[in-house]
Amino acid sequence: MALRRALIFVGPPGAGKGTQSKLAAKECGLPHLSTGDMLRDAIARGTPLGKKVRPLLGRGELVPDDLVMSMVEERLSQPDCANGFIFDGFPRTLPQAEQLDGLLEAKGLGKPLVIDFCVSPDKLLRRLSGRLTCSVGGEIYNEFDAPPKVPGICDRDGGKLVQRPDDRPEVVKERLVAYEKQTKPLTDYYRRRGVLQVVDAGKSVDEVSRALNAILKRAEGPNGRL
Numbered sequence: 001m002a003l004r005r006a007l008i009f010v011g012p013p014g015a016g017k018g019t020q021s022k023l024a025a026k027e028c029g030l031p032h033l034s035t036g037d038m039l040r041d042a043i044a045r046g047t048p049l050g051k052k053v054r055p056l057l058g059r060g061e062l063v064p065d066d067l068v069m070s071m072v073e074e075r076l077s078q079p080d081c082a083n084g085f086i087f088d089g090f091p092r093t094l095p096q097a098e099q100l101d102g103l104l105e106a107k108g109l110g111k112p113l114v115i116d117f118c119v120s121p122d123k124l125l126r127r128l129s130g131r132l133t134c135s136v137g138g139e140i141y142n143e144f145d146a147p148p149k150v151p152g153i154c155d156r157d158g159g160k161l162v163q164r165p166d167d168r169p170e171v172v173k174e175r176l177v178a179y180e181k182q183t184k185p186l187t188d189y190y191r192r193r194g195v196l197q198v199v200d201a202g203k204s205v206d207e208v209s210r211a212l213n214a215i216l217k218r219a220e221g222p223n224g225r226l
């Protein structure tokens with residue numbers, strides 16, 4: 001698919017943004033940029049940024065905008081981001097969205113295409129409590145709905161599957177509050193700009209992927225309709 005665009009996947013924790021970003025990145029040949037993965041990587045490497053943000057992620061709070069923006073700006077300056085990318089979990093506040101608009105303009109990428117992943121709260125809790133992530137390649141599984149062939153081991157690279165520390169019920173509660181207060185208002189911001197598309201993300205992974213690809217197809221090419 002030839003899509004020269006900034007794609008933004010928004011939605012509550014556990015909506016399937018990461019799962020679908022990985023599939024769409026392959027389909028469109030665009031890099032997948034997850035600010036959550038970047039922050040977890042900084043924590044794992046013990047960088048100064050990682051040390052600052054570790055307690056925030058542990059409590060389910062958002063990281064301050066200035067820290068996230070400098071991390072994103074640095075990533076966007078890399079050559080693989082010249083023709084577009086998929087943001088998973090960014091922007092998450094209005095100031096982040098406004099600053100991103102400026103960065104996209106400077107890169108000549110124009111308006112983003114924003115996909116809002118909608119899922120009922122009961123499904124979110126089931127998905128988060130069952131999520132397992134490969135500690136090597138980041139592959140995402142679910143012990144209820146998408147288990148690995150061998151329990152605890154990644155099908156792809158044999159890595160150990162782990163539960164994210166912020167998927168504990170008390171932290172999930174805080175992440176959902178942060179989403180409602182700070183991130184949900186972004187859907188109105190992007191709807192007013194005419195760039196928001198909604199996907200029913202409560203369906204199966206394949207069904208969501210098909211719905212998403214249909215949207216991306218409509219946006220494709222110089223005469224794309226979205």
Ligand code: AP5
Nearest residue numbers: 013014015016017018019035036063089127131142204205
């Ligand atoms: P981040 O890593 O971005 O987490 P999140 O937004 O809370 O989203 P998740 O990764 O939990 O869920 P997802 O929607 O990707 O679902 P997934 O595909 O994994 O952020 C973590 C933290 O970092 C934040 O709390 C904050 O502290 C900080 N942060 C990050 N970005 C920031 C920013 N921009 N500003 C400030 N702070 C920031 O799927 C979940 C499970 O469901 C999996 O088990 C999967 O197998 C399963 N699943 C997926 N799709 C389906 C389906 N269709 N049917 C059934 N099961 C499914």
